[in-house]
Amino acid sequence: MTAPTVPVGAPRRPVRPALLTGVAFLVLLAVAVIAPRALTSIDPTAADPLQILQPPGAGHWLGTDQNGRDVFARIVAGARPSVLIGIFSSALALLAGTVLGVLGAKGGRVGSAIVTRLLDIVLAVPGLLLVLLAVAVLGSGTGPAVAGLALVTTPGYARLVRGEVIRLRDAEFVRAAHGLGWTRTQVVLRHVVPNAMGPVTVLATLGIGSTIAAAASLSYLGLGAQEPAAEWGLMLSVSTAYFSRAWWSAVFPGIAITATVLAITVVGHHLQLRFDGRRAS
Amino acid sequence: MTPVLEVPLLDVTDLRVTFGHGRAAREVVHGVSFTLAASECVAIVGESGSGKSVTARSLLGLAGIGGTVHAGRLDIAGEDARAFTERRWRQVRGGQVGLVLQDALGSLDPVRKVAAEITDALRTHRTVTPAQRPQRVHELLAAVGVPDPEIRAQQYPHQLSGGLRQRALIATAIAADPAVLVADEPTTALDVTVQAQVLDLLAARKDAGMALLLISHDLAVVSRIADRVLVMKDGEVVESGPGREVLGDPRHAYTRRLIAAVPSAHPRGSRLSLDAAPAPTRPVLSGGEVVLEAHDLRKVYATPDGGSLTAVDGVSLAVRAGRTVGVVGESGSGKTTTGHLLFGYGRPDGGTVSVDGRAWADHSPAELRRLHQRFPVVHQDPAASFDPRYTVGRTVAEPLQVAGVPRPERRRRVAELLGRVGLDPALAERHPRQLSGGQRQRVAIARALALEPRVVLCDEPVSALDVSVQAQILDLLADLQATLGIAYVFISHDLGVVRHVSDEVLVMQHGRVVEQGDVEDVFERPQHPYTKSLLDAVPTLDAPLRAAPHPSRSA
Amino acid sequence: MTAVRRLLGGLAVVWGAVTLTFLALHLTPGSTVDAIVGQSVVTPEVRAQIVAEYGLDQPLWIQYLSYLGRLVRGDLGHSYGQGTQVAEAIGEQFGSTLLLVAVGLGLAFGGAVLVAAATAHRSRWWRGSAVGAERVSVAVPPFWLGILLLVAFSFSLRWFPAIGSDSPRGLVLPAVALAVAPAAMLSQVMRHALEKTLEEPFVTSARARGLTRTAVLARHAVRHALLPVVTLAGWLVAAFIGGAIVTETVFARQGLGRLTVTAIEGKDFPLVSGLVLVSAVAYVVVGIGVDALYGVLDPRLRAST
Amino acid sequence: GSAPGTGGTDAGATPVPGGTLAFAVNRDATCPLDPQQSPASLTSLLARPVVDSLVALGPDSTVKPWLATEWTVSPDGTAYTFTLRPDVAFTNGEKLDAAAVKTNLDRIVAPATKSQAAASLLAAYAGTRVIDASHVEIDLKRPDSTLLTNLSTPALGIQAPGSLTRTPAEVCTQIVGSGPFTAGAYTPAKGLSYTKNPAYQWGPGTSAHTGPAYLDGITVSVVPEDTSRVGALSSGQIDVASDIPPVNVADISANSQLALEKFTAPGGVYSYFPNVSRGPFADVNVRKAFRAGIDWNTLVKQLFFGVYDAASGPLSPTTFAYDKQSSAAYAYDRDAANRLLDQAGWTTRDAEGFRTKDGTRLTLVHPFLASRASAANATLAVQVQAAAKQLGIDVQTQNVEYPAYLAAFVNNQYDLFDFSWSGSSPSVLGTLFGSNNISTGGKFATNASRLADPQLDQALSTALAAKDPAAQVAAYAKAQQAVADQAAVFPAYVTTVAVGTRADVHGIGFAPDGYPTFYDAWKGK
Numbered sequence A: 001m002t003a004p005t006v007p008v009g010a011p012r013r014p015v016r017p018a019l020l021t022g023v024a025f026l027v028l029l030a031v032a033v034i035a036p037r038a039l040t041s042i043d044p045t046a047a048d049p050l051q052i053l054q055p056p057g058a059g060h061w062l063g064t065d066q067n068g069r070d071v072f073a074r075i076v077a078g079a080r081p082s083v084l085i086g087i088f089s090s091a092l093a094l095l096a097g098t099v100l101g102v103l104g105a106k107g108g109r110v111g112s113a114i115v116t117r118l119l120d121i122v123l124a125v126p127g128l129l130l131v132l133l134a135v136a137v138l139g140s141g142t143g144p145a146v147a148g149l150a151l152v153t154t155p156g157y158a159r160l161v162r163g164e165v166i167r168l169r170d171a172e173f174v175r176a177a178h179g180l181g182w183t184r185t186q187v188v189l190r191h192v193v194p195n196a197m198g199p200v201t202v203l204a205t206l207g208i209g210s211t212i213a214a215a216a217s218l219s220y221l222g223l224g225a226q227e228p229a230a231e232w233g234l235m236l237s238v239s240t241a242y243f244s245r246a247w248w249s250a251v252f253p254g255i256a257i258t259a260t261v262l263a264i265t266v267v268g269h270h271l272q273l274r275f276d277g278r279r280a281s
Numbered sequence B: 001m002t003p004v005l006e007v008p009l010l011d012v013t014d015l016r017v018t019f020g021h022g023r024a025a026r027e028v029v030h031g032v033s034f035t036l037a038a039s040e041c042v043a044i045v046g047e048s049g050s051g052k053s054v055t056a057r058s059l060l061g062l063a064g065i066g067g068t069v070h071a072g073r074l075d076i077a078g079e080d081a082r083a084f085t086e087r088r089w090r091q092v093r094g095g096q097v098g099l100v101l102q103d104a105l106g107s108l109d110p111v112r113k114v115a116a117e118i119t120d121a122l123r124t125h126r127t128v129t130p131a132q133r134p135q136r137v138h139e140l141l142a143a144v145g146v147p148d149p150e151i152r153a154q155q156y157p158h159q160l161s162g163g164l165r166q167r168a169l170i171a172t173a174i175a176a177d178p179a180v181l182v183a184d185e186p187t188t189a190l191d192v193t194v195q196a197q198v199l200d201l202l203a204a205r206k207d208a209g210m211a212l213l214l215i216s217h218d219l220a221v222v223s224r225i226a227d228r229v230l231v232m233k234d235g236e237v238v239e240s241g242p243g244r245e246v247l248g249d250p251r252h253a254y255t256r257r258l259i260a261a262v263p264s265a266h267p268r269g270s271r272l273s274l275d276a277a278p279a280p281t282r283p284v285l286s287g288g289e290v291v292l293e294a295h296d297l298r299k300v301y302a303t304p305d306g307g308s309l310t311a312v313d314g315v316s317l318a319v320r321a322g323r324t325v326g327v328v329g330e331s332g333s334g335k336t337t338t339g340h341l342l343f344g345y346g347r348p349d350g351g352t353v354s355v356d357g358r359a360w361a362d363h364s365p366a367e368l369r370r371l372h373q374r375f376p377v378v379h380q381d382p383a384a385s386f387d388p389r390y391t392v393g394r395t396v397a398e399p400l401q402v403a404g405v406p407r408p409e410r411r412r413r414v415a416e417l418l419g420r421v422g423l424d425p426a427l428a429e430r431h432p433r434q435l436s437g438g439q440r441q442r443v444a445i446a447r448a449l450a451l452e453p454r455v456v457l458c459d460e461p462v463s464a465l466d467v468s469v470q471a472q473i474l475d476l477l478a479d480l481q482a483t484l485g486i487a488y489v490f491i492s493h494d495l496g497v498v499r500h501v502s503d504e505v506l507v508m509q510h511g512r513v514v515e516q517g518d519v520e521d522v523f524e525r526p527q528h529p530y531t532k533s534l535l536d537a538v539p540t541l542d543a544p545l546r547a548a549p550h551p552s553r554s555a
Numbered sequence C: 001m002t003a004v005r006r007l008l009g010g011l012a013v014v015w016g017a018v019t020l021t022f023l024a025l026h027l028t029p030g031s032t033v034d035a036i037v038g039q040s041v042v043t044p045e046v047r048a049q050i051v052a053e054y055g056l057d058q059p060l061w062i063q064y065l066s067y068l069g070r071l072v073r074g075d076l077g078h079s080y081g082q083g084t085q086v087a088e089a090i091g092e093q094f095g096s097t098l099l100l101v102a103v104g105l106g107l108a109f110g111g112a113v114l115v116a117a118a119t120a121h122r123s124r125w126w127r128g129s130a131v132g133a134e135r136v137s138v139a140v141p142p143f144w145l146g147i148l149l150l151v152a153f154s155f156s157l158r159w160f161p162a163i164g165s166d167s168p169r170g171l172v173l174p175a176v177a178l179a180v181a182p183a184a185m186l187s188q189v190m191r192h193a194l195e196k197t198l199e200e201p202f203v204t205s206a207r208a209r210g211l212t213r214t215a216v217l218a219r220h221a222v223r224h225a226l227l228p229v230v231t232l233a234g235w236l237v238a239a240f241i242g243g244a245i246v247t248e249t250v251f252a253r254q255g256l257g258r259l260t261v262t263a264i265e266g267k268d269f270p271l272v273s274g275l276v277l278v279s280a281v282a283y284v285v286v287g288i289g290v291d292a293l294y295g296v297l298d299p300r301l302r303a304s305t
Numbered sequence D: 001g002s003a004p005g006t007g008g009t010d011a012g013a014t015p016v017p018g019g020t021l022a023f024a025v026n027r028d029a030t031c032p033l034d035p036q037q038s039p040a041s042l043t044s045l046l047a048r049p050v051v052d053s054l055v056a057l058g059p060d061s062t063v064k065p066w067l068a069t070e071w072t073v074s075p076d077g078t079a080y081t082f083t084l085r086p087d088v089a090f091t092n093g094e095k096l097d098a099a100a101v102k103t104n105l106d107r108i109v110a111p112a113t114k115s116q117a118a119a120s121l122l123a124a125y126a127g128t129r130v131i132d133a134s135h136v137e138i139d140l141k142r143p144d145s146t147l148l149t150n151l152s153t154p155a156l157g158i159q160a161p162g163s164l165t166r167t168p169a170e171v172c173t174q175i176v177g178s179g180p181f182t183a184g185a186y187t188p189a190k191g192l193s194y195t196k197n198p199a200y201q202w203g204p205g206t207s208a209h210t211g212p213a214y215l216d217g218i219t220v221s222v223v224p225e226d227t228s229r230v231g232a233l234s235s236g237q238i239d240v241a242s243d244i245p246p247v248n249v250a251d252i253s254a255n256s257q258l259a260l261e262k263f264t265a266p267g268g269v270y271s272y273f274p275n276v277s278r279g280p281f282a283d284v285n286v287r288k289a290f291r292a293g294i295d296w297n298t299l300v301k302q303l304f305f306g307v308y309d310a311a312s313g314p315l316s317p318t319t320f321a322y323d324k325q326s327s328a329a330y331a332y333d334r335d336a337a338n339r340l341l342d343q344a345g346w347t348t349r350d351a352e353g354f355r356t357k358d359g360t361r362l363t364l365v366h367p368f369l370a371s372r373a374s375a376a377n378a379t380l381a382v383q384v385q386a387a388a389k390q391l392g393i394d395v396q397t398q399n400v401e402y403p404a405y406l407a408a409f410v411n412n413q414y415d416l417f418d419f420s421w422s423g424s425s426p427s428v429l430g431t432l433f434g435s436n437n438i439s440t441g442g443k444f445a446t447n448a449s450r451l452a453d454p455q456l457d458q459a460l461s462t463a464l465a466a467k468d469p470a471a472q473v474a475a476y477a478k479a480q481q482a483v484a485d486q487a488a489v490f491p492a493y494v495t496t497v498a499v500g501t502r503a504d505v506h507g508i509g510f511a512p513d514g515y516p517t518f519y520d521a522w523k524g525k
Ligand SMILES: Nc1ncnc2c1ncn2[C@@H]1O[C@H](COP(=O)(O)OP(=O)(O)OP(=O)(O)O)[C@@H](O)[C@H]1O
Pocket: B019, B028, B046, B047, B048, B049, B050, B051, B052, B053, B054, B055, B063, B064, B065, B066, B067, B102, B217
């Protein structure tokens, strides 16, 4: 006999197949970044006027673009700039954010107020506009893009680091560590920093994904990478003009961006879950 | 007593609750049976996780997310609830069975006014016409003893004290005049004085004809108003019967252990856990030299609105080697702050604290660090005081590491310390979060013992633990004091616990010490009215035996 | 008192943004006159006039003060690229972007509430697909999504016009392209908050009073779920203004976004500064509104008891 | 030249008056409506419906009457006397008279106008003399055989004198003329709308009809995205789309609801120019090698889907005085190219396969303005780079922004430059290759190859002074031969204007400069 039961809710667990696919994709991506030749031997910049806009087929897996270049080879080659921009700007933002965050947490009233305002100012200007501003000041190219994207993402890290440091500063176990007789520096190095880095690393992982997407937007607006470079955003930007004739050159690079960001998100969220699980005692 | 022929309001047989499905399914309530009639109070007692709350919620069809309920019989006012539709259940909830949830402070929506919450129940069950609702809300609030109901009705939960919130919650539960009220731990988290008032309120409802299912882990609370008691353990009822019999003459070993573990019932120095070894004889050190001495301590905090708050005001005390100083008082009275000042954490805004005659402030930072190692702290929530990344072994070894003990030696000492607090040394590899609450507290104690402590600050070390576990920890602390001659500063809001462990006691209120002295003097012959009211409010186990209508302190 | 503090804080943010662009203007390689003129061709007389007007022959701090002074008087400068006053150029395009952002926000918000409420605490499959869809939505580059939408619904199916800013129908695709990613973010946040709220004791308590699921959602849960969303409002507005840059380009709509791209490409610094200023003011205004909204949503945050 | 009247499909059908035409262009302009100030070809397009000219230029380069019914040229070629139509009124009520002509021409050359192109069309202008209300004389400092052609452009069109007293910025967004349409105000990034001038009775001699325009109005919107513009056309949201990219031409032609109007503009072609004044291209053999070593013909055919014709000289074949003989110099011969490079001393190769001489790589700097380039021209740049690599030449395409782009050009910091220069007469040869048009001292001038060839200069000035067309042809042929001998240009394709229309739109014409005109246009049912 069964009495009426209350609504059945889903036990929330990360979906394994998605995670596995995400990890597998990232491994593939890593190969594309480190050793693109392992995936294809075709030169991504080999323009051939006689091979223009060939549909996907035996010779060209994903077809060719408006310059007769192999789309698959270009997607593989495009992984490196995209991923490197993502990693470099995230690393830069992480560094700046950590410094600002610690200052904001430990810099006393004045330091904290200054840092908060500074972050507010950066947040007040839409991210893309800031990146564009950086490009306007520094000129277009990879360097300014990295700088601009780092500037935009810094407040996120700074806020998180600041919150973490404050949380940890007041955490019982950090006080306990002081009580055990460690010096201030020892406490910071042994307890505060390692515990703060967990969530920050997770954010950085997720940040790489969103930065890749933002960098693509920049190229789309014509302010990022330039021909004949193989870069995903640029590939999309250029190939949309040929959509009616060659959908493949305008679709596959988009899928590459989406899949990369998605894979990073899935893996990042998994890390986050694991981390939160560890923190919840 | 209840006429035999009358249909009981609740009739439950073989209630089983399972969470999860398939292989993940876990049954947490295994066949609970009881009946409840009008004007009757049935109490369910048992340790944490024994299934009390799940049982209670099942009676309203709210076992919990993912829960499945089976029962041989589940009759509510004579109707078979197993066949209820969700719609019918909604009529039962609040209409026939009212529920006061375990977490009183979180059971009112913080963003809605008290009146809105009560009105919800009135609207759902169409108890009164819409026009009459405000009036009814005020009546209900008045009925549960909320002063100024008109004002309170328009306030938000955060503007009410804990006691008022609990009353308001009871008002929402009885708004549609249910015949049965299920009250899940209605007094936990309340200060003793407020606790007594809420119990009086429930007793009055019962006298007015309401059937009451009272759930508590506190035997003393139950003993005051329960007609019948069910003792649960691991989802099963291990003993049941009239309250007087069960508490006065427990049959089941578990019940006996529960009763024995209540500290207030036992004099200082006696064992609380039944299965523990006999206590080592405690060396008499009443004349031990003064280790810590505080004089006229003051601490003032700035409040966010720009004012200031004197958390500690003119506190003086001395801690002697091998002795225990107890500090009691309600929440926010300044107990923790006093403890911290005494142990050299934070500078007092007035007064001095000296260690072996020399003020904390006169020590260099390096000296202070070394000195602090001999004055460790054990917190209420040990898990929070461990680095979440550390294993048990690493946690316990940390003070040794600070002191420069070499690694192999450390490993040996950790095993020894874990053994000393009654933990299997193999646990060293685990993470604290994989341990039970009692085990964690033992780890914290082991860490405190690492460097031959002189005085240990115990800040509510057992408040989060079940009575039986609490008993073991208190016994352990007593054993360590006897064998190692450690002194304790023991902070607790539980008078029974403080009385059990202390040689000397401070009673605090609003940052001041209202009474101070030998534990027996203070508890037997309280001078200050606040101490008296505290002691009066403490429900004690022997109340039902004496069938007193109101709590009174036994001699 | 807090309102005054809040206003001062907002002013500080605007001032900071203005200073930032001033610095950017002067850090740009090449002469400042070139930066002000951008790529438009002007006569030496005009250059001399700019030098005089901006005091470019003066020390930097005097230039800065006079720049602030002009701003206070509401003079955002002259856009040589547009051939008009900056304020005028922005004013002309403001309405179109405001409309797009407002509709986009509405879509994102409404969509997120619906999805979150429909999937919170529901079956694993149902909830899982929503989460998957949300993650994909966040990952898809918005400009690419816009192009796909255009190709599918405008060029092929012809449900919506391919170009133009004026008709309500023309607003649909751009607003959708703009709203998808923020909506997905929002619905994740909202569902998380909803689920947390639904596990709160006061929800069980409310259900124990006989309330239906819908009543519980409407009276209790949604309000709590809105709190974190309100926190995100500032971010959202910035995200939408930023998103408009790409969306307006893809859909060939007029508006501030496209003006921004034109200004950046043309190195039209007075215009860029004006745009930065406008978005900073928008951010601050939204921030102040959000603070007020907090108080409405959560009485615990109201000033006094 | 510029009157409506060239082409137009379904000429046989009977025009239906009425209806508004929705037209989308692909770009904005800084000063979108006043061609007296702005050099942009978009400005010419947008001004033409509003502004009439003294004369009109026919497709065969013959000059026809318009606002002027007749004209005489003084024997020394320095004074032109025009007789004006008596019945012409501007849409603000003013009458056309000799003073109005003078006001316009004087305004163009006035420094305050900051004219960027129109003034250069009046480079020989000395002044205007008002003889009487309907007779006006334009005096020149020196003879200029291109004057009548120039007068036919909107740049030298006659605007209502009263409207010219406003500030230049105001004129930029709203102009008043005597044309078949009146224009509303222009909104950047959005466009503008025109309404019919019902009083219009003075259509140009080149047009298919007289009297008011058929259309009630025209709305112009700015849609930079090619796909959106084409999409809007095929979904019927607009009636006419400018600048159809080659990739879409086949689709539009194949679509029975759409039609494609193609117009091959006379004048210059889209070309790559070698900088003969520095670097490897100072050696004529290297220039010739680059010209011969790249299969321009195949590139153009493939990249532009057969829509554009490959160019075989600096002028398009439809230009007056186009020289067919010199076109042989532009043939593809890869082996010859390699031989020439070897001869030039670029014999060794480095690790990446590029040719080197004395340890330096054969490198060519090519500034490229990607943000403004059409998709087609961007692909061409990629292909040129790739093709040059096959010859062992390292073309470094530098994507820069406009200021840097301009600076590189003006300051002689490039080896290769690409653009097209439209202009209806062979005088563009002077614009592109005349030694007087080399940028110096930071001043912009149009000779990208920086060729300074006395023979060529001589041929050009002979042509300019010649009154007899045959003499002009001969002189221009000499000039074209000189350009070929010097390998001063690598012509890519003939600039072709492709305008897409709905099938029910008829009578779209093209001005000789290559933009569509709407005076004869009408919409069928
Ligand atoms: N929603 C749920 N899903 C899964 N398991 C649950 C759920 N609710 C309760 N449980 C489990 O059921 C068991 C009994 O829980 P219950 O809350 O009834 O204990 P309790 O006796 O009320 O304890 P306490 O004194 O701590 O309130 C516990 O092991 C608990 O983990």
